Amino acid sequence: MFVIKSESRRQTFYMYLFISPWLVGFLIFALYPILSSLYYSFTDYDIIHPPQFIGLANYTEMFHNELFWRSVTVTLRYTFISVPVQLLLGLGFALLLHQTLPWRGFFRTAMYFPSMVSGVAMSLLWYWIFNPQIGLFNYMLSWFGIHGPAWLMNPDTALYALIIMSFWTAGSGMILFLAGLQGVPASLIEAANLDGAGRFRIFLNITLPMISPVLLFQLIMGLIDSFQVFTQAFVMTQGGPNYSTWFYVYNLYTSAFKEYRAGYSSALAWVLLIVVMLFTAVIMRLSRRYVHYEGGSRR
C-alpha cells in the first residue's frame, strides 16, 4: 500500500515537473489574458491611460453599431460557404487519391503545394490573379466568353473572390483525410463487398463513419480559423470596398489598434470567444450520434 502511494506520488511529481512550462504559459498567455480582457470589456480603455469602468456600455454600443453587424454577416457568409466546400473538396481529392493510380505521389504533392503558400504570399498572388485588367482569373473566364467583374474592387464580388481563393488550400485538409482513409480497415470493405453492397452504400455505411472523427476535427478547426480571417482583409482589401470584406477580426483589430478603443475591442473579443465556444459545443453535441470512434468509446 505504501509502495503504491509513493509510486503515484512520484508519477505526479514528474508529470507536473515536465508539464510546468505549459502550466506557466497557460497562466500567463491564456488565463490571465482571458480574464483581463473580460475586465477591459467593461471599461473605456485606450491602452495608454488606465481603464475606466463603464459597465455594459461597450456591449450595448456593439449591438447598435452597424460595422459590428457588418463584420458578423461578412464573417458568417464567408464561413458558411468556405468551410463546407473546403471540406468536400478535401474529402473528394482524398478519395480520388486513395486509389492506386499512376503519379499518385505527384498528385498528392501538387495538391498540397498551394497550402505551403499561405499567408501574405498567397494574398499577394491572388491579388494579382483577381486583377480585372491583367489578372489570370478574368483571362481564364474569357476563354469561355465570360467577361469577369472587377472582383476585389466590386462590393458585390470581393467577398466571393476571397471565398474562391480559400478553396485553393483544400489540399491541407486532403492530407488529413488521406491519413484517415488509411485507417479504414480493408477487411471491412471487402466483407461488405462480398455481401453485395454497392460503392455508394460502402462509402455511406463504412468509409464515412470510420473517418468521421477526422471530419469533425476539421469542421471545428475550419470554423475557428474562418472566424479569424485577418491576413486577406489586411493585405488585399483593407476591409473594403464599401466594407464588403469587413471581417470580424479586422474590425476588432481596427478598433483596438487604429481607433485605440481597447475596451470596446475586448468586448468584441469576448463575443468571439463565446461564439466559438457555442459553435464547438453545438457541433460536439450533434456529432455524438454520428461520429464513430473505434471500440465504441467517445473521447
Place this chain on the structure above:
Amino acid sequence: MSTVKATRPLGPASRPRRRIKPVKIASFTALLLTTFLMLLPLFFMVSTSLKSKREMLKFPPTFLPESWAWSNYTDIFETLQFGTLYKNSLIIAGFSVFGTLLSSALVAYGFARYRGRGNNFWFILLLSTMMLPYPAIMIPQFVLFSKMQWIDTFLPLIVPAFFGSAYNIFLLRQFFSTLPEELFDAGRMDGCGELRMWRTIALPLSAPALATVAIFAFIYSWNDLLTPVLYLSSSDKFTLPVGMASLTSSRFRIPPWHLLMVASVLAMVPIVTLFAIAQKQFVEGIVLTGIK
C-alpha cells in the same frame, strides 16, 4: 458523384484485373484537371516574377516571359531591404521552432509517460485551448508586453513559443504514448534519470513527430502577420510578411506585380525546402495526427 466511384478500389486491390476500369480513367482525368488548376497560379507566380515591368502589365498575360528579367530578384533586395526582412523572419522562426520543440516535447512527455494526479483534467484543458482564438487574448497580451517594454523587439514573437503550443503537444503526446514501456524500464534499470530518459530514449525515437512539429512551428511563425504587425514598429525590424504587405500599400499607383511575385516566390523558398527535406517524416507525422 466522383466520391462514389472512388471508394471502389479500396476493396479488392489485391486482385488486379487486366482491363482498366472506367472509374480509374475518370478519376485520373479529374485529378489531372484539378492539379492543373491548382498549379496554374503557382506557375504564373514564378513566370510573372521574371517579367519586365512593361510585360507584367500585358493582357492576356504571357505564359513565359519574353525576356527573362532575372534582375527582379536582385532589385527586390535593394528596393525593399529584403535581406533584412528575410534575416529577421529567419531569426524569429528559428527561435520559435527551437522553443516549440523544446517545450512541447517536455510537456508532451509529461502527459504521455506519467499518470499523475490531474493528468486528464490538465490534458482536456490543454486541448480546449486549441479553440481559443488568438484575437480574444491579444489586447491583454499587448498590454502585458508593453509594460515589459518588449514593444518593437522580437521577444513577444519568440518567448511564448517556449511555453509550448497545444496542437504540437497533442501531436507529440500521441507519439510518445506509442513508445513501449520496456524501453524506459531498461533505462531505469541502468540508473537513468527521468530527464535523461527523455533526452536519450524518447527524443531520438521521435524524429518523424519532431520533424512535423518543427515544420508546423516554422510555417506558423514564417507566415504570421497579425502578431508582427502588432509588435514591430520600426521598419528594420519588420518580418517578411509585414514588409510584403507594405508592398500593396498606396505608395504605388500601379502595384509592382512583378516584384510582388518575386517576394512571394522568395517567401515560399524556405518552406518548400523544408518540406522537400522532411517530406517523408512530415507525411508520417500528419498520419499520426490525422487518425485521432
